[in-house]
Amino acid sequence: MKHMNEYRDPELAKLYLEKIAKTVTQPWSIMEVCGGQTHSLVKNGIIDMLPKDITMIHGPGCPVCVTSLSLIDKAIHLAVNENVILCSFGDMLRVPGSKISLLEAKAKGAAIRILYSPLEAVKIAGDNPDREVVFFAVGFETTAPANALSVIHAHRKGLSNYSILASHVLVPPAMEAVINDKESKIDGFLAAGHVCTIMGNAEYYPLSSQYKVPIVVTGFEPIDILQGILMVVRQLEQKKYVVENQYARIVREEGNTAAQKVIFEVFEIKDQTWRGIGTIPKSGYAVKEKYASYDANKKFSITIDEAPEHPECISGEIMKGIKKPFECPQFGKKCKPSFPLGAPMVSSEGACAAYFHFSGSVEV
Amino acid sequence: MCLAIPGKIKSIDLQYNNSVRMAKVVFGGITKEVSLEMLPDADIGDYVLVHVGVAISKVDEEEAYKTFKYLEEIGELGELEDVEDYLPKKEGL
Ligand code: SF4
Numbered sequence: 153m154k155h156m157n158e159y160r161d162p163e164l165a166k167l168y169l170e171k172i173a174k175t176v177t178q179p180w181s182i183m184e185v186c187g188g189q190t191h192s193l194v195k196n197g198i199i200d201m202l203p204k205d206i207t208m209i210h211g212p213g214c215p216v217c218v219t220s221l222s223l224i225d226k227a228i229h230l231a232v233n234e235n236v237i238l239c240s241f242g243d244m245l246r247v248p249g250s251k252i253s254l255l256e257a258k259a260k261g262a263a264i265r266i267l268y269s270p271l272e273a274v275k276i277a278g279d280n281p282d283r284e285v286v287f288f289a290v291g292f293e294t295t296a297p298a299n300a301l302s303v304i305h306a307h308r309k310g311l312s313n314y315s316i317l318a319s320h321v322l323v324p325p326a327m328e329a330v331i332n333d334k335e336s337k338i339d340g341f342l343a344a345g346h347v348c349t350i351m352g353n354a355e356y357y358p359l360s361s362q363y364k365v366p367i368v369v370t371g372f373e374p375i376d377i378l379q380g381i382l383m384v385v386r387q388l389e390q391k392k393y394v395v396e397n398q399y400a401r402i403v404r405e406e407g408n409t410a411a412q413k414v415i416f417e418v419f420e421i422k423d424q425t426w427r428g429i430g431t432i433p434k435s436g437y438a439v440k441e442k443y444a445s446y447d448a449n450k451k452f453s454i455t456i457d458e459a460p461e462h463p464e465c466i467s468g469e470i471m472k473g474i475k476k477p478f479e480c481p482q483f484g485k486k487c488k489p490s491f492p493l494g495a496p497m498v499s500s501e502g503a504c505a506a507y508f509h510f511s512g513s514v515e516v
Numbered sequence: 517m518c519l520a521i522p523g524k525i526k527s528i529d530l531q532y533n534n535s536v537r538m539a540k541v542v543f544g545g546i547t548k549e550v551s552l553e554m555l556p557d558a559d560i561g562d563y564v565l566v567h568v569g570v571a572i573s574k575v576d577e578e579e580a581y582k583t584f585k586y587l588e589e590i591g592e593l594g595e596l597e598d599v600e601d602y603l604p605k606k607e608g609l
Contacts, residue, residue: 188519191590195590241568268548268569269568270568271549271551271569291568294572295568298551298568298569301551301553308532308535309532346519346520346567346572349520349565349573350572373582401579402565402575408572408573410553410556411554411570411572414553414554
């Protein structure tokens with residue numbers, strides 16, 4: 153195991169930092185899209201070690217953070233008012249809805265179960281034929297195959313009491329929306345490695361050439377990120393704007409085609425509302441008509457209006473990279489992981505929580 | 517939730533009239549049932565990256581070991597264990 157520490161080796165990290173410093177001749181802003189990368193950047197102190205000309209901007213890369221308030225309210229409504237066992241990933245639990253969170257609803261007696269995989273929810277549906285089982289299916293492209301597969305499994309088993317509340321968000325349209333936002337200024341991107349494991353690199357070619365931004369598909373360990381930053385900076389300094397793959401040990405050019413097949417068997421692309429950002433065209437997945445009986449939105453026709461965010465939370469600006477967490481007046485004051493006002497403080501992959509937990513430069 | 521965790525395939529079961537391959541995958545000391553539907557050529561003994569119960573990519577042993585150790589260090593393995601035990605205990609609830 154001679155390479156065991158390769159991706160966290162401080163000597164290697166120092167080398168990359170020196171190379172980056174030698175390459176940079178002017179200020180650049182680079183967005184890391186994935187919340188796992190934000191976590192890694194902050195936790196390992198990379199942000200403080202980078203040359204001052206490089207500004208890392210934290211992207212909207214946490215699906216828990218961008219799930220709309222109305223969907224959370226809808227999930228709570230189903231668990232509280234209908235004959236439903238609501239299943240979800242653990243990260244969703246503390247995200248505040250417009251009034252309460254799923255955790256608070258659970259404490260008040262709502263049937264909410266936290267699962268590791270949507271496939272477990274299908275088992276629960278099989279074991280509880282007299283109840284409706286709804287899986288709150290959040291996630292980026294990485295999670296979509298598992299959520300789609302749960303529908304296929306339920307269909308194979310002939311279950312009529314299973315459905316998903318789909319809340320998928322897609323990364324490339326969000327990157328385009330961020331580029332087009334007049335207030336945000338991004339020179340290059342680290343694209344999310346695990347998203348690309350599923351979808352491959354092709355989706356990024358038009359973005360890179362049309363908007364003249366380097367896009368480097370990057371892993372999430374410290375050395376991955378430093379390598380990714382160096383690759384972006386080299387392109388910027390050479391006025392080159394292409395898609396490169398730093399994470400080639402995992403990501404294949406074409407992605408995982410079996411997973412793509414499963415996704416598009418069950419889902420079709422639709423416009424999606426992102427919490428704190430608004431509606432982004434063609435940035436989500438909806439269950440296809442063919443599987444309509446597994447679509448909780450259709451099965452339980454409840455309409456819940458989009459509620460406003462907490463008035464003091466600036467999560468939209470945080471997720472578009474316009475402001476840093478410590479620029480929010482409530483950061484570490486009224487808003488902490490134990491009492492989050494907004495979603496980026498809830499999940500450990502949210503930018504506000506990452507800063508709260510790890511940034512030595514911040515007084516909390 | 518977005519990270520994928522590497523583990524080793526211990527055994528493979530055929531389900532749904534032999535049309536679906538489910539595997540027992542070992543992560544450190546924990547074994548989980550995982551779908552191999554996205555990796556048709558994965559076999560017993562292979563290392564795979566698993567995301568929410570579905571294997572999404574094959575990895576080599578060294579990569580698997582490094583990644584597992586890293587996830588352990590940064591405290592990202594909680595979701596593998598009984599998730600209910602991991603729920604944040606909020607004061608007063
Ligand atoms: S610190 Fe809290 S209130 Fe401020 S933007 Fe982040 S989540 Fe919202």
